[in-house]
Amino acid sequence: MQENPTDAKYEISRAIKVDLAAIARIYNASVLERNATAALHPVDIEEREAWFDAHEAANRPIYVLREICEENLAGKDGKADCERKFGSNGKNLGAQKIGAANQKGEILAWGSLSDYHPRESYRITAEISVYVAPGARGKGLGGRLVNFILESAPKFGVKNVVALIFSSNVASLNLFVKFGFTCWGELPEVCDMCGKPESLAILGKKLG
Numbered sequence: 001m002q003e004n005p006t007d008a009k010y011e012i013s014r015a016i017k018v019d020l021a022a023i024a025r026i027y028n029a030s031v032l033e034r035n036a037t038a039a040l041h042p043v044d045i046e047e048r049e050a051w052f053d054a055h056e057a058a059n060r061p062i063y064v065l066r067e068i069c070e071e072n073l074a075g076k077d078g079k080a081d082c083e084r085k086f087g088s089n090g091k092n093l094g095a096q097k098i099g100a101a102n103q104k105g106e107i108l109a110w111g112s113l114s115d116y117h118p119r120e121s122y123r124i125t126a127e128i129s130v131y132v133a134p135g136a137r138g139k140g141l142g143g144r145l146v147n148f149i150l151e152s153a154p155k156f157g158v159k160n161v162v163a164l165i166f167s168s169n170v171a172s173l174n175l176f177v178k179f180g181f182t183c184w185g186e187l188p189e190v191c192d193m194c195g196k197p198e199s200l201a202i203l204g205k206k207l208g
Helices: 017-032 045-057 141-156 170-179
Strands: 010-014 062-067 082-086 091-098 107-115 123-132 160-166 183-194 196-206
Touching: 010 082, 010 141, 017 045, 017 062, 017 082, 017 107, 017 183, 062 123, 091 183, 141 160, 141 170, 160 170
Parallel strands: 123 160
Antiparallel strands: 010 062, 062 107, 082 091, 107 123, 160 196, 183 196
């Protein structure tokens, strides 16, 4: 399934194995920031492979969002021959020529649906996660992914979507509230983030 953006600027598609390097890079940036995930150590691609396979087996999709070339940067045949490049520090390096074998742009964000609980009766409820690369934040990309995932969730038998967010992460809380999530509970100071206690807000949304 792929988004059909009106301005041909971004696309969202289901992740494939070759996307794991970008997925891990974006996730690890959040690990180091200590405000979006309870993980304390960066992950490597091999660890992500088992995670990816588990999502595939459970029919819990992982999506990637990438920037694609603007129409006025397309080649003479109408196909894009550039991509928007970002440096390792997230700096936008501008449009760069790409080869015919690599017409896809840089992955700027990813999101997923995961089992909320492994027991079978919880299959109608899934956890949503969204991560945006540091240099691509503030452009509404997280919102695009949240909206896309919510629209896709019912076809996987999902009737409830929950988001588990640190209570101090105001930006993420506001994002999900914008899409109709409400507070379903809070677990006080259940995480020790390198000496900093964090409470976990449980936000939820019923679909249809």
